[in-house]
Amino acid sequence: MDLVFAALAHPVRRRILDLLLESPGSTIAGLTEHFKMSGVGVLKHVRVLERAGLIVAEKQGRERWLYFNVVPIQRVYDRWTNDYAKFWAGRLSDLKDRLENPPASKRGAQSA
Amino acid sequence: MPEAQATPKTKPQSVFRVHIKADIHAVWREITKTDAPIMAFFNSRMVLGPGGLAPGSKLAMRTPSGKHTGVVGEILVCRPPTCLEHTFKFTNMDDPPCRVRYDLREAEGGTEFTLTILDAPEGSKTQKQMVQGGKLITATLKSVMETGKPSLGVRMIFLMMKLMGPMTPKRCRSEHWPVN
Numbered sequence A: 001m002d003l004v005f006a007a008l009a010h011p012v013r014r015r016i017l018d019l020l021l022e023s024p025g026s027t028i029a030g031l032t033e034h035f036k037m038s039g040v041g042v043l044k045h046v047r048v049l050e051r052a053g054l055i056v057a058e059k060q061g062r063e064r065w066l067y068f069n070v071v072p073i074q075r076v077y078d079r080w081t082n083d084y085a086k087f088w089a090g091r092l093s094d095l096k097d098r099l100e101n102p103p104a105s106k107r108g109a110q111s112a
Numbered sequence B: 001m002p003e004a005q006a007t008p009k010t011k012p013q014s015v016f017r018v019h020i021k022a023d024i025h026a027v028w029r030e031i032t033k034t035d036a037p038i039m040a041f042f043n044s045r046m047v048l049g050p051g052g053l054a055p056g057s058k059l060a061m062r063t064p065s066g067k068h069t070g071v072v073g074e075i076l077v078c079r080p081p082t083c084l085e086h087t088f089k090f091t092n093m094d095d096p097p098c099r100v101r102y103d104l105r106e107a108e109g110g111t112e113f114t115l116t117i118l119d120a121p122e123g124s125k126t127q128k129q130m131v132q133g134g135k136l137i138t139a140t141l142k143s144v145m146e147t148g149k150p151s152l153g154v155r156m157i158f159l160m161m162k163l164m165g166p167m168t169p170k171r172c173r174s175e176h177w178p179v180n
Helices: A002-008 A011-022 A028-032 A039-051 A071-100 A104-109 B024-032 B125-147 B152-167
Strands: A055-060 A063-068 B014-020 B045-048 B058-062 B069-079 B083-090 B098-107 B110-118
Touching: A002 A011, A002 A039, A002 A071, A011 A028, A011 A039, A011 A055, A011 A063, A028 A039, A028 A063, A039 A055, A055 B014, A071 B014, A071 B125, A071 B152, B014 B125, B024 B083, B024 B098, B024 B110, B024 B125, B069 B098, B083 B125, B098 B125, B110 B125, B125 B152
Parallel strands: none
Antiparallel strands: A055 A063, B014 B110, B045 B058, B058 B069, B069 B083, B083 B098, B098 B110
């Protein structure tokens, strides 16, 4: 998951994912048209995204069709959605306990 | 005899890939089993025609009760445990069938699973649903193989689908979609 966050931390790589979402199956040459950098520069960013699993390449002859693989982001979403759900369930349970059984000793600490 | 290669290469529309910490044969069994609902496929039960997984055989994805059928198709390629490809048509839509291909490869002590969507009519409801479903299928397969259950979000989807069951269109009733 570190690789996913590191890959998403760069604006050029996020832009590449946007472009692949708009035009699945783009090539390096096609992506390069959208940037003021060389194909080699774009390729380096694509490699980072591939290592993170965010881009999948399908070889076709000498071309590589590139696709945004959204599964790693879905995994991130699932992980934190579940944890937040547990978090809020725990908070609500605590709130119920506090409201129904207010501890006199903590009243002075409410503003903390 | 299953085909030796996947059908000729056309440009895929979407590709979803994940690494699963599970044996390739176990993953293959999970996506082809017919004796229990497949949680990764929205808890559908796969029903196959008399030809089983052989190319040309029909398949249907039915609700666990068997009453409704959400998807029908025909097997195009079957190379256990590395490739399964079939046509894919939502029974509640008028769009023509698209194709889905599942590629499995042993990698890093587990299995690299790739779901590829091809030939969905551009801008169609089918295409939209396939892209939405593809990521959930892939992520859920990983969860199921590694933890034995889908994520909480996907379990909520199962619950919603069960609650929505009575509102399923009549055209989706399984008697309209035989596999024989």
